[in-house]
Amino acid sequence: MNDQKREMKIRLDSLWQAWQEWKDPNAREQLVERYLPLVYRTAQNLKMNLPQMIDKDDLVSWGSLGLLDALNKYEHARGLAFETYATTRIRGAMIDGMRDVDWVPRSVREKIKKWESAYRDIEQQQQRPPNQKEIGHYLGLSSKEIVQFSSQLHASQIVSLDQPASQDEEQQNLLAKVVDEQALNQQQLIEEEEEKRFLAQCIDQLPEKEKLVVSMIYYEELTFSETAEVMGLTTGRISQLHSKAMGRLRQQYASLLN
Numbered sequence: 001m002n003d004q005k006r007e008m009k010i011r012l013d014s015l016w017q018a019w020q021e022w023k024d025p026n027a028r029e030q031l032v033e034r035y036l037p038l039v040y041r042t043a044q045n046l047k048m049n050l051p052q053m054i055d056k057d058d059l060v061s062w063g064s065l066g067l068l069d070a071l072n073k074y075e076h077a078r079g080l081a082f083e084t085y086a087t088t089r090i091r092g093a094m095i096d097g098m099r100d101v102d103w104v105p106r107s108v109r110e111k112i113k114k115w116e117s118a119y120r121d122i123e124q125q126q127q128r129p130p131n132q133k134e135i136g137h138y139l140g141l142s143s144k145e146i147v148q149f150s151s152q153l154h155a156s157q158i159v160s161l162d163q164p165a166s167q168d169e170e171q172q173n174l175l176a177k178v179v180d181e182q183a184l185n186q187q188q189l190i191e192e193e194e195e196k197r198f199l200a201q202c203i204d205q206l207p208e209k210e211k212l213v214v215s216m217i218y219y220e221e222l223t224f225s226e227t228a229e230v231m232g233l234t235t236g237r238i239s240q241l242h243s244k245a246m247g248r249l250r251q252q253y254a255s256l257l258n
Helices: 003-022 025-047 056-073 082-099 106-126 133-136 143-159 174-205 208-219 222-229 235-257
Strands: none
Touching: 003 025, 003 133, 025 056, 025 082, 056 082, 133 143, 174 222, 174 235, 208 222, 208 235, 222 235
16 A cells, blocks of 8 residues: 555544544535545436436435435444445435335326226227227327327336336336346445455464465465465465365354354
8 A cells, every 4th residue: 555545544544533433523524525426426327227307416415315324324443345335325315215206297197097997998898908009099199199198108107116017026116126236236245345354354364374375376366386386385285275274264254154
């Protein structure tokens, strides 16, 4: 770590200490300013999967509340990267914000009910699902009105985020289909971050030669023979050290799970 990065880390650590131990409002303000780009980045990523009528500024506003919540609940001493921790809460706040807003005008909802009623009537009469043209004619709509309403219907289906995604997926709504994968990725990142931190601690406790072997094979990506050449040992000895190191790490990891 160069001097500039070291100074930045020391300054960041001092900000977290000032906020978490003494609730210094100035430190909180500086932390918000530092991590606000994370809110904008999360909003941009989420906006790509949402209809145009959902404004990015609204996502940022909701996400900022998630950032403040993360600042209040984050435990800096644990060592987990704040960016990883906060992203889940920022995204969750954006999703909650969208759920609280009805994006579809009442007039459009009334048209949707008429359209659905016509769909059921025609389906019962003809014993098959009707197409849009048949439904439009049943309701007395012109070709232009059918096209306009079809567009409104499509938009309303996208933004009705809590309705079931399909009859076969009653437990999964449209919002879940949009964000679940990303939310899962964030959860996985948090878990992986914790595992990496624990693994790094375990590796650091290995005997020096075993630690060096693990570092060369898994971080430097050297082969066993290349590692043997660097360390001035036989390939067989490198294999023994590697086996011992893996055994120690498995034992320590098992103790974590228990």
